[in-house]
Amino acid sequence: MNDACGSFKGSGENMSDLIKPDLPGGFKDYSPRQVLARQRMMRNIESVYRRFGFVPLQTSIAQRRQVLTGGKPSENRLWDMRVDKAAISTDPALTVTARFDLTVPLARYVAENVGTIVFPFRRYEYGDVFRGESPQAGRFCEFMQFDADIVGAQTGPADAEIVLCMANVMLALGITRFLIKVNDRKVLNGLAERVGFEPNSASAKALLRTLDKQDKIGLDGVLAELTASQPPEGEEETFAFDQPRLVKVTEFVTLCDGANSIEERLDRLERYFGETGIGAEGVAELRLIAKLVAAGGLPKEFWTVDPSIARGLGYYTGPVFETTLLDKPEFGSVYSGGRFDDLVARFTGESLPAVGASVGVDRLFAALEALSMTGTVEPDVDVFIISMDASFMPDYFAMACELREAGVSVEINMNYQDSSTRAQMGFGLSRRAPVMLFYGSGDAALGMVAVKNTVTRGQESVPRAQLVPKVLTILGRSA
Template sequence: MSFEVERIMSVKPTLPAGVRDYLPAEMLFREQILAKIRAMYEVFGFSPIETPAIEREEVLTGGKPPDMIIWRTATSTKHEGDDGLAMHYDLTVPLARVVAAHSNSLPRPFRRYQCQKVWRGEKPQAGRYREFMQFDADIVGSDSLLADTEIIWLMVSAMRTIGFERFKVRFSTRKVLNALAELVKVEPGSSLARDLFRILDKQDKIGRDGVAALLAKQFVAEEDRDPNDPDATESGLGFSEEQIKTVSSFLDITGSSAEIVEQLQQLFAGRSTLGEQAAADLRIICEGLTGFGVPAENWIVDISVARGLAYYTGPVFETTLLDLPEIGSVMSGGRYDDLVTRFTGESVPATGASIGVDRLFAAMEKLGLVEKRKTKTQVLVTIMDQSLTANCLEALRVLREAGIPSEVYMGPDMALKAQMAYALNQGIKFVIFVGQSEAEAGTVQLKDTSTRQQEQVTLPLLAQTVKSKAE
């Protein structure tokens, strides 16, 4: 044995953290789910596109520090143009590039869907991967709230067509939190505003008292914080009692969607034009969803929804599984009216949502919703006698020409017991046997492995018989 063979054989077949293999049992179900989502997107009038996995880094980041750790590419041999390339971390930024590059040939509004893998250098954890698939749908070129409403309608429809019933599409608008920032004299979009939203996002973990304590805690600039002091790394905002009271009034808002909108209107009335507009926007979306007949049990206004990416400018959406909330949002999105601006200087309104396919699949596995099948094969043609192989292959041809997934046994153990064991292990419903008498009569023996019933069928009626029994 050569050294090279020894070296190759010693390599462990392990995966890096944050990625996974999909074997046939998972992949078949996954493809089935993707087909259902694709069909639903097309019912809503969306058309597919595909973009490269690699982009110029400045395209992905806009020349600014990225919102997340991205995967930069490297090649063993340098070629012109190889520098500054990275793997796309979502499908929204590449869509913005496509819209800018093909603006003369794309319609407005442009309704697109896209299903591809993306890569992020995040810390792997439950439901969070470094390589994962996204399935996006976006409407580009419409600033109407009807577009945002339709995206929420699409989200609910997609989740229901997959098979979920107990879920909520939670939505708000970035205008709500920006208006709150205005009320407490914090500049929207500033680092202080981001700190405020970060603290509000901790309410489920630290409670209202914990939020109030952080708001009152003295503010420490990031460059002055001691990384070795756990208390110092969590800066407060140094809010006054009046500012904390305003935030508390905001956190008190609860109830049905209509009640939340009404309370927002009361909170911001005469105090924030932006806040009044936010309440009006949410009211319009709620009325639209009701008018469309979108099931009310599957959507709700939730002013805690903010979405992490900085490019969102308006309504934002998240989908929570009520039986597995800890896995996080499985379908999210929002409005991003300024993303194309980095390429053309033109503000192009856009809104959309994305399904995290791998997180969704992980959730379905945990909830026992994955129906695992090892193969799509419906019929296994056995070979009992090598001299009758041609007859067996004729039966195989008849089945395949009729569009029936079928295969002929090719294993090393040609014993009939081994062939039957293969069919049962793979979950193949029908098995065909051809003996000497069947070959002479132009027939086959067709066995149903689930009922164990067996009958003799002529070749002209074979496909019809299999189809009728498979129904």
């Protein structure tokens, strides 16, 4: 009884000792096939960034919380980090927090190294960022961004370079059905000005926040929300959305209806804002960008001016960009950015002009998968050596050595103890190896190796000394 109980309990303990091999909710791994396809996408992006003169930076994932938030409440839920459940500091200067994007760590790096960096500083960076997203909503807490930014260049040419770079990235990925939408925060601030709100007032922000929802709730929704909205504290007297104000908002929102060309859109915006004020400034910035983007050779089908684009109420101060996949608009913007002239000032007290854009790597890759555009699956390995006879293992090692020295990738099968040659071949095919080698006692006696081309299914016996050139020929490489 005692024994039975004991052994039952023992086996129960064993079971409960086993640790469940799952990830925390909201996190995921990438399988080799996914990594290889993502890697190909990333290296395409990287080569465009290099052609535009960007150099790579790598910032720390861990940052001080107040660096990330600017000492203000964060728009995003953030992951704090501490060693072995240490007491959590309530001081955001002492709290270690995982970066939620790559832009704030860039601004921090620039502020810390402002004396040694030669501006304009063109840097790219890819890496994981962390947000406290809800796994239930299918969003992930760790995801990759791939940014390019120019720090230390005024608006105009630098912004046009970013738009050109974005378009070249999309084209390098084989995507031709995309649209980059460009706006300027000054255009939106111009609307607030025309409506009669102070720039950056709570009223202006409330207006922009509602406008930002336009693609979800439509014009009617925007007007209804504005009519029903409560005045922000301290701005009760100036806030009310009366009929004249709603007319101005409606006029703005419908301004580009039916205007397909960028020129026509800019003309209408110019007429709406007149020649002075913040809105006119924004239109002038967009005109310069349009001129340079055209000079940079980008066909007009790939981009437009869209005055409804706001990109949230974050750190953007001038032009803003987003990118829609025309065949997968439901993925939202896969590549977004804008100008953030005031972000470095958080640390230095002085503005430093900056503009850039960020690929949402996971979102873009998911969209490419949905479009069946992630490319063909390459072989894991060029040559798969069947382990016909364990006593010939030293020969397999010698063959692998020679082939690898010739730049060929080789796997010697090491799951041979209980495997038939046939089972080993199935294993090699699962690696998609274009070449398989067979070498047993019969071959050894003749000094030959059997070389199988798994694509043509042809097989021939070649002298041992001819192995490397034969394999290179099958692979279509020169010796």
